[in-house]
Amino acid sequence: MGTNLNHIGVLTSGGDAPGMNAAIRAVVRACTHYGIKVSGIQEGYQGLIDGNMDEMDARSVAHIINRGGTILQSARCLQFREKKGREKAHDNLKANDIDALIIIGGDGSFTGANLFSQEFDIPVVGIPGTIDNDIYGTDFTLGYDTALNTVVEAIDKIRDTATSHNRLFFIECMGRDAGFIALNAGIAGGATEILIPEDNKTLDDVVNKLEYSRSAKKTSNIVLVAEGDQLGDTFKLAEETQKKLPDHDIRVSVLGHIQRGGNPTCADRVLGSRLGVAAVEQLLHGHSGIMVGLRNDTVTTETLHDAITKKPGINRNLMHVADIVSL
Structure with missing residues (x-):
């Protein structure tokens, strides 16, 4: 691969969504596969600020692919919206020798990730996790199915x-x-x-x-x-x-x-697995400021900027179908 990453951090942020655990599992096992250290950060950006993180391995994510919610927990963090909070988060990353971040969440989480990456030159890749399916750049988000x-x-x-x-x-x-x-x-x-x-x-x-x-x-x-x-x-x-x-x-x-809530469907388990591996590989290739997604059953990437600022359009043909079959 194309870069010298040694340690990746992964967190879940915003609303929980079934399939997040599948993505966490895939991130951890992909890191293990490529010989990279990985740490799970508890409670999203709040965990970054508090330094609440632990190193993980392949066994620490056993038996979680079928579970809803997120084993890393999630929280909305007002402190991270302030420069002082983000500086503290950056200090904790450096203290733990974490070189890059994978953020699993929605547009609010990606907004924070994009800003943090730009301010401190930290490689960041996002995985879309929201039941609303309202992230541009992917046909499906974790939890939607x-x-x-x-x-x-x-x-x-x-x-x-x-x-x-x-x-x-x-x-x-x-x-x-x-x-x-x-x-x-x-x-x-x-x-x-x-x-x-x-x-x-x-x-x-x-x-x-x-x-x-x-x-x-x-x-x-x-x-x-x-x-x-x-x-x-x-x-x-x-x-x-x-x-x-x-x-x-x-x-x-x-x-x-x-x-x-509830156990994720097969589709969400497979999606989380595919995007988790893809996120690690994108970082290893030296890419940052992007989101991995799925289009036409192919893993693709989108800039975090576009994922945040653009909106996916509703399928107008489905609206037409709905009007006809509801008679």
């Missing part, structure tokens, strides 16, 4: 009650800035209507769709709402719908943080 399956399973279970009682359910899923989970899970779960931040449907659009469903003699209706949808609070949306459709029996279910 698992979260999708969790949401679909929840929809299936809620539909049992909806059908038994001829009810209309508004189900809120995660997706503050992106509708990937809602759109795909909505199609898979047979939702009557799907509301996402990238679309501009009105309350009247929702009401008209539900009235059509009633006339078509549907025995249950699911409206899947991404938490960042433009129509706002899901409970308020349900109240406004009830005013226009007083004969509907309406309920609201907010899925919340169950979407983050």
